[in-house]
Amino acid sequence: MTPPNETTDQTSIEQLGTGRRPLLKILGTSAALSLESGVAAAHDGDSGDNGTEGNGGAEIDPRYGFSTPNADNIPGELEPDHEVELHIADPVPENHGPLFHFEPTGLAVEEGDIVQFTFTTPDHTITAYHPGHGFQQRVPDGVPPFSSPVVNAGGGWLYQFEEEGLYDLYCAPHHPLGMTMRIVVGELDEGDEPEYEDTFEGTEDPPLLPPFSKEMLEEELEVFSEPGKNVRPEWVWLTPAEVLDTEVLDPGQIQAEGSVPFSDVLDEISRIETSHGHE
Template identity: 35%
Template sequence: MSDGDQRDGRSGIGTLRRDVMKVVGAGGALGALGGTATANEHDDGTPGGMTDDGAPAEPATSTVHTVRTLIGESTSPDRPADFFYQPTGLHVEPGDVVRFVFETPDHNVTSYHPAFGMQRRIPAGVRPFSSPIMGWDPDSLPDDVTEPPAEPGSGGPGAEEGDEGDGADNGDDGGGPVPSTWLYAFETPGVYDLECAPHEAYGMAMRVVVGDETDAAFETSDADQLPQPRAGPVGFARRVLTDPALEPDAIVDKGCVEWSALEAIQSGGEDGESSTE
């Protein structure tokens, strides 16, 4: 998969769409695609991929988007590395599925919601959701493994020369460890802010805009207007989620916003006031 494929936020549609929607439509919970879990924004015990009235998701009208969990070289002396979702801003249509690919381990996807002790930063009526902490699919690792595999692009054991870790094949050729994936169907229009619980302080947060509904009571371009942690975002995530590139209208206009497009990254990414604990 090329970088251009990632920029449109719709990588892996073809065969992937058919495979993923079989899982989502069937309400599969875990492992149907090798380390794949499914969820739904109304996940209250109903199977993943089902709407809140129990009807199956409609595969014919749903698009599968890919978001990768990545770790890159630090753009700031305030952080040991850049921890981020790629893309960091994404526009989808109601009913679309986002496939989170855990190309680097020890990440998750969590909605900002009072159930998790945080200000609601998802549309009213949408239930809180969170993936488990995920990384490599355990079934793709040797039973006697003692050290973690090399991360894609690192050049170490388990990474092939020139491997940029784009998640296109996900190890389906059996040549190495396979990233786990987690699926979520976005049904209700509106703005969704998400974070990685282990790395939120380092800025690992993202925004998904569903449909054309860009008004959100919580949205602001001023980090000082955010609630203080723990109700509000923590650390560098405060700057990420108030970055002009992630304004809802900007995301709808672009369709997909990469981490490198954020002003906070282009300016050197000092945490500044965002380091409030």
């Protein structure tokens, strides 16, 4: 896979403006969209405590999915084919920030499969990289800008993946900290992978951000610091670009293995040294 392009990432920042707030301004917009998705999902589903619809028959909305406060009580008609858990690694690695992640981080599914995302810790979303959320499109053409709401710990969110292709997803609150994952839907033959599989590019018009790289985030740290402070700072967390760019998340590898655990992703990122565990 091609490593993230440092020049491209810097260009993305410059394209979005030379002021001190371009990245956080767009981040704020994306977070607001995620929260609005949660409001709409609750309204559409009219969910009670058991996670079923109030008007008979549970459904998975193509934009808002289906959320429930109790992941152990999923309506029978929405029985999932796969499960992904949202975690924080334990213990926290020395000299690094917390490792927020999806488990597994790579997953192969069939068209029409339902995936259950289980919230083992609070304050997460499952959000598609999509221009509707202010980011480079990293889902198949025609797929809407879907997102979960922020669901309580112990809750769940279901989404049905109808279109064949490659889906890169992130957690809105922890996106800058590298909480991303990849889902391959259907069969992708070698050479048929979309261009965004290993390309991280922003645009000027409309302003769209790529998955953040270490260099991009370090630039933002320096820009927002008091003059003379944090000169050439080091980003100590994971980044979305380096997670998605690992060899183990290559679409062919995901299809061959069926699922890729977060530990395999970490094994490829040499700057993070940690024993593997979860909270």
